[in-house]
Amino acid sequence: MISLPVVLGVGAVMFGIGLYGVLGQTNAIMVMMGVELMLGASMLNLIGFMRYAWPDAASGAFFVLIVMTLMALEAAVGFALVISVFRNRRTAELDDLTDLKG
Amino acid sequence: MSAATPFAVLAVALGGALVVACLEQAVAGATVSPRVLLRRAWRQVDQPLTTARGHDAWLYHLAPPLLLLAAVVALAMVPWAPGFRGVELSTGVILFAAAIAYVTPAVLMAGWGGGRPLVVLGGFRFVALMLAFAMPLAMVITAVAAPAESLRPAAIVDVQRAVPTALVQPLALLLWIPSAMTVAMLPPFDLATAREELGGGAFGQYTGVHAGMVALAQRILVLALAGMTAALFLSGWHGPLLPPAVWMALKTLAVATLMLWAGRRSPRVELDRLLSLAWKLAIPAAIGAIAWAGLVTLLFYVP
Amino acid sequence: MSSLGTALVFWPSAAIMLVTGLYVFRTASMARAGLLLLASLGVEGLIFLALASEFLGVLQLLMMSGEMVIMTFFMVMFMPDPGGLMGMDMTHEKRRSAALAVAVAVGLAVVAVVTDWPAQTLNGEAPDVRQIGFEVMGRSMFSFLFAGITILFAMVGGTLLAKHGGRLGLPAPGGDR
Numbered sequence: 001m002i003s004l005p006v007v008l009g010v011g012a013v014m015f016g017i018g019l020y021g022v023l024g025q026t027n028a029i030m031v032m033m034g035v036e037l038m039l040g041a042s043m044l045n046l047i048g049f050m051r052y053a054w055p056d057a058a059s060g061a062f063f064v065l066i067v068m069t070l071m072a073l074e075a076a077v078g079f080a081l082v083i084s085v086f087r088n089r090r091t092a093e094l095d096d097l098t099d100l101k102g
Numbered sequence: 103m104s105a106a107t108p109f110a111v112l113a114v115a116l117g118g119a120l121v122v123a124c125l126e127q128a129v130a131g132a133t134v135s136p137r138v139l140l141r142r143a144w145r146q147v148d149q150p151l152t153t154a155r156g157h158d159a160w161l162y163h164l165a166p167p168l169l170l171l172a173a174v175v176a177l178a179m180v181p182w183a184p185g186f187r188g189v190e191l192s193t194g195v196i197l198f199a200a201a202i203a204y205v206t207p208a209v210l211m212a213g214w215g216g217g218r219p220l221v222v223l224g225g226f227r228f229v230a231l232m233l234a235f236a237m238p239l240a241m242v243i244t245a246v247a248a249p250a251e252s253l254r255p256a257a258i259v260d261v262q263r264a265v266p267t268a269l270v271q272p273l274a275l276l277l278w279i280p281s282a283m284t285v286a287m288l289p290p291f292d293l294a295t296a297r298e299e300l301g302g303g304a305f306g307q308y309t310g311v312h313a314g315m316v317a318l319a320q321r322i323l324v325l326a327l328a329g330m331t332a333a334l335f336l337s338g339w340h341g342p343l344l345p346p347a348v349w350m351a352l353k354t355l356a357v358a359t360l361m362l363w364a365g366r367r368s369p370r371v372e373l374d375r376l377l378s379l380a381w382k383l384a385i386p387a388a389i390g391a392i393a394w395a396g397l398v399t400l401l402f403y404v405p
Numbered sequence: 406m407s408s409l410g411t412a413l414v415f416w417p418s419a420a421i422m423l424v425t426g427l428y429v430f431r432t433a434s435m436a437r438a439g440l441l442l443l444a445s446l447g448v449e450g451l452i453f454l455a456l457a458s459e460f461l462g463v464l465q466l467l468m469m470s471g472e473m474v475i476m477t478f479f480m481v482m483f484m485p486d487p488g489g490l491m492g493m494d495m496t497h498e499k500r501r502s503a504a505l506a507v508a509v510a511v512g513l514a515v516v517a518v519v520t521d522w523p524a525q526t527l528n529g530e531a532p533d534v535r536q537i538g539f540e541v542m543g544r545s546m547f548s549f550l551f552a553g554i555t556i557l558f559a560m561v562g563g564t565l566l567a568k569h570g571g572r573l574g575l576p577a578p579g580g581d582r
């Protein structure tokens with residue numbers, strides 16, 4: 001009953017929720033949480049592909065490993081940036097960081 | 103793994119927690135009395151829950167069950183005998199590390215849910231400590247899994263049939279024991295969660311059944327970590343004369359006694375010093391331990 | 406895993422994952438948001454286990470605990486109202502972002518349903534740890550090396566960015582340590 005379109009559908013909804021967070025939240029860290037959700041959705045899709053469509057592809061598992069690593073990396077660098085910005089501007093709200101706005 | 107395995111694991115958890123509590127009494131020099139312990143536990147559950155005003159109720163109530171779940175899942179990964187290997191997974195050692203890792207959010211939830219400033223601080227201090235010590239924990243697991251070429255705890259036990267890993271990779275054992283003691287919230291590394299600390303530590307707001315759950319979870323954690331130490335480092339159930347389960351039990355008890363006794367001989371280590379030791383000494387040493395494990399594997403274990 | 410077992414794990418886990426994921430952005434308490442994200446991505450690990458990827462599921466469970474705890478830490482540090490008791494509104498462009506999110510989700514779901522996927526069935530397990538190891542050390546070694554170097558750069562760069570004087574080593578204004 002659970003087939004590939006079901007798994008991909010769940011991944012699509014999760015991606016949408018992450019996108020809602022990325023677009024709708026004002027704080028940089030909440031945006032990062034949205035990105036984590038989106039990357040989680042992509043991992044779910046990859047696992048679905050591995051399970052239902054291409055079972056012999058260990059490179060899919062490796063891709064998931066890389067995405068997991070990237071989640072951690074992006075969080076680390078993002079937090080470092082937020083620390084730096086907060087030290088200089090006393091705010092982490094994206095609406096206040098408008099230096100490059102046209 | 104049969105259908106009865108989860109129940110057996112639960113039985114080992116509850117019985118083993120009592121044994122660890124008796125060990126604590128013995129190490130403290132008090133008379134060992136399981137009846138007193140059980141009666142104290144029963145009375146503990148009867149006490150009412152106290153809560154701070156404005157605290158986060160969801161996190162307050164969810165933290166002890168999460169801690170208990172993490173402890174029991176960790177215990178389920180420990181292989182006790184060739185016939186009873188707990189819940190056997192081909193990546194059992196990693197699930198053990200994951201279960202141990204969930205102690206950190208549980209304590210964070212306990213601290214934040216407590217609501218009082220010092221209790222929240224206790225939770226945060228434990229998180230800071232565990233972020234530092236989770237790394238040697240996971241790296242040492244990698245190091246000891248290397249000779250076995252498998253992540254199955256029973257396979258790691260079997261590869262030590264001739265020589266225990268403690269003799270081949272002593273640095274790994276040296277890094278593992280303090281990290282295990284930190285996760286199990288044992289002195290001298292329990293600055294963040296000890297009852298004697300300011301505000302009562304991260305669990306300072308827990309009374310009644312929640313405090314009982316936390317105490318039970320801490321004992322099960324000690325048991326799980328001691329059992330896994332015996333399995334990963336001390337050849338598990340291999341030994342000359344006695345049956346395998348007896349050897350495993352003896353080794354587990356020895357490690358548990360060591361972990362409980364070591365804290366009584368030294369004062370609590372300060373957080374700054376612990377973090378400094380972890381980040382600057384333990385993690386580079388763990389990388390060295392992995393390199394050493396690789397060397398040892400290539401030289402001696404790979405045919 | 407049998408298909409009934411998979412279904413028993415998959416559906417509740419998917420529901421929990423999506424609901425907690427949504428509540429990450431609807432709760433006012435920042436500690437709760439971080440821990441809800443932990444619940445969401447941790448339950449995703451359970452879904453991986455149900456979909457026959459044991460190693461990746463366990464790894465997801467392991468990594469998410471540490472990551473989300475760090476994220477909760479940072480949220481309490483840098484959010485204006487971490488306790489959630491003052492009722493601040495942390496969102497902007499609500500309607501547009503929701504509309505766009507729904508549109509993207511529907512679009513992806515339509516692509517998922519309409520496409521003709523190859524119908525290979527799984528006869529055993531998905532690639533187990535051993536095969537993943539051989540893949541990593543064999544064919545994907547270049548990507549692995551690259552990822553390692555990227556991790557090193559991220560570690561060094563992140564530490565430099567977060568250091569008190571910044572990357573130029575200047576003393577911080579205001580006299581903090």
